[in-house]
Amino acid sequence: MSTPGNNHDRVPPFAGAGNLIYREPSVPRFVSAAGCWLTAADGRRYLDAEAANGTVAWGYDGELLQAAMRRCAELPALPSFCESELRLSVLSRLEGLVSGVLGVPGRVELDLGGAAAMETALRIAFATNGPGTVVVFEGAFHGRSGVTSMLSSSPRYRELLAAWGLEVVRLPSPDCRQCPHAPAEGGCGTGCRDAVSRWGSEVSGVGGRGFGRKVSAFVFEPVQNVGGMAEPDHALLRAAVDHARAQGAVVIADEIFTGMHRVGPRWGFERSGVEPDVVVTSKGLTNGGAALSMVWSREPLGHPDRYRPGSHSSTYIGIPSALAVVDAVLDRWAGWTTVTEDVARLEGAMASRLAGAASRYPELVREVGAMGGTARIVLAGPHAGRMRHLFRSVHPDTGVLVATTGMAPDVINVHPPLVVSESELDVFAEVFELSLKELV
Numbered sequence: 017m018s019t020p021g022n023n024h025d026r027v028p029p030f031a032g033a034g035n036l037i038y039r040e041p042s043v044p045r046f047v048s049a050a051g052c053w054l055t056a057a058d059g060r061r062y063l064d065a066e067a068a069n070g071t072v073a074w075g076y077d078g079e080l081l082q083a084a085m086r087r088c089a090e091l092p093a094l095p096s097f098c099e100s101e102l103r104l105s106v107l108s109r110l111e112g113l114v115s116g117v118l119g120v121p122g123r124v125e126l127d128l129g130g131a132a133a134m135e136t137a138l139r140i141a142f143a144t145n146g147p148g149t150v151v152v153f154e155g156a157f158h159g160r161s162g163v164t165s166m167l168s169s170s171p172r173y174r175e176l177l178a179a180w181g182l183e184v185v186r187l188p189s190p191d192c193r194q195c196p197h198a199p200a201e202g203g204c205g206t207g208c209r210d211a212v213s214r215w216g217s218e219v220s221g222v223g224g225r226g227f228g229r230k231v232s233a234f235v236f237e238p239v240q241n242v243g244g245m246a247e248p249d250h251a252l253l254r255a256a257v258d259h260a261r262a263q264g265a266v267v268i269a270d271e272i273f274t275g276m277h278r279v280g281p282r283w284g285f286e287r288s289g290v291e292p293d294v295v296v297t298s299k300g301l302t303n304g305g306a307a308l309s310m311v312w313s314r315e316p317l318g319h320p321d322r323y324r325p326g327s328h329s330s331t332y333i334g335i336p337s338a339l340a341v342v343d344a345v346l347d348r349w350a351g352w353t354t355v356t357e358d359v360a361r362l363e364g365a366m367a368s369r370l371a372g373a374a375s376r377y378p379e380l381v382r383e384v385g386a387m388g389g390t391a392r393i394v395l396a397g398p399h400a401g402r403m404r405h406l407f408r409s410v411h412p413d414t415g416v417l418v419a420t421t422g423m424a425p426d427v428i429n430v431h432p433p434l435v436v437s438e439s440e441l442d443v444f445a446e447v448f449e450l451s452l453k454e455l456v
């Protein structure tokens with residue numbers, strides 16, 4: 017048995033601080049992983065209840081990577097401007113994932129990760145509409161690149177690399193706890209729906225009659241991840257999308273986190289019934305094994321007459337090793353024929369365990385809920401950082417990894433691999449209760 021407290025190594029001074037996820041002076045050093053479990057150098061085991069930031073839907077699975085490498089072993093190194101059968105086959109599979117649900121044809125671009133793909137989505141929107149205002153929800157997070165950090169609601173993400181030319185209008189938060197329009201009885205009222213279709217910004221008068229400046233894109237997450245696992249009310253989201261369409265804006269769904277069944281259906285937008293023009297995803301395509309993302313755009317948005325060849329490229333986009341990882345992961349998804357029922361079962365299993373623990377600590381836990389393969393624990397105060405630490409360290413043998421964010425300091429995000437078992441959820445529930453006991 018390892019002793020909590022002795023099992024964390026201090027971060028050495030040569031390690032840049034900017035990359036650290038766990039913003040603490042000492043963190044476990046992981047040496048191996050299998051299924052939902054990571055093992056640290058000191059032998060302590062951690063249940064990964066955040067699935068490596070939502071990427072490892074299938075858990076840690078060495079066979080997946082080996083299968084991928086076998087698929088590309090004969091291929092030369094092909095930078096982004098070289099074509100291959102593997103690339104075309106993966107693009108066609110990816111295109112079908114979205115057009116099969118929306119029922120309209122589209123085109124797929126590849127990119128190097130979530131933020132880069134969101135920038136590509138904006139390029140596609142601007143190729144049609146011209147560079148104009150972008151509308152997002154308060155609480156949005158779309159990455160930390162120069163442009164996408166401007167869409168983020170956190171000033172911390174914006175302050176160091178601000179793309180000053182981009183005007184961003186923020187609609188009220190879809191999290192009723194944060195929304196100034198929310199009626200006392202909770203939920204979204206007509207005031208909220210009016211607020212999301214009043215785009216007259218103080219900055220530019222966007223949406224005002226006769227005003228020349230256009231809204232080029234409306235960007236939304238079907239469920240806000242960094243914003244604290246908040247799902248916009250479906251009628252509210254539909255009202256915002258209808259208004260976007262009336263304004264001529266391209267509607268972009270950021271499915272980087274929610275895509276591939278993380279919140280139930282294959283795409284998060286299916287929950288509300290909105291039909292986006294552009295869909296961006298990455299995490300569920302690679303199981304964490306490659307930096308690759310995709311941007312699907314409804315025809316003719318990505319047609320070469322509008323979005324010219326070479327509008328965006330980068331040497332490593334779609335190199336064979338990354339494509340092979342996606343190909344192997346897509347095979348897994350194709351074979352999971354009961355995924356919808358299984359994720360619904362996971363939702364129920366998480367909800368009941370969280371509700372049990374929460375009911376015993378009503379003064380500490382304000383609310384719990386599950387949505388597909390995600391759950392959120394809303395604490396009675398900004399204690400998420402401390403709870404994340406307790407989850408890791410409170411149990412003598414077993415740590416649990418959960419996610420918290422600066423934008424929602426009272427919320428713990430839970431999103432284990434989708435293949436997590438009932439007995440592993442029991443471990444989660446036990447450590448949750450121990451952490452609450454310690455927090456008192």
Ligand SMILES: Cc1ncc(COP(=O)(O)O)c(C=O)c1O
Nearest residue numbers: 129130131157158159241272273
């Ligand atoms: C909804 C959402 N958008 C964008 C991103 C950024 O993706 P990346 O970290 O790959 O740049 C993330 C990452 O967590 C995300 O959850």
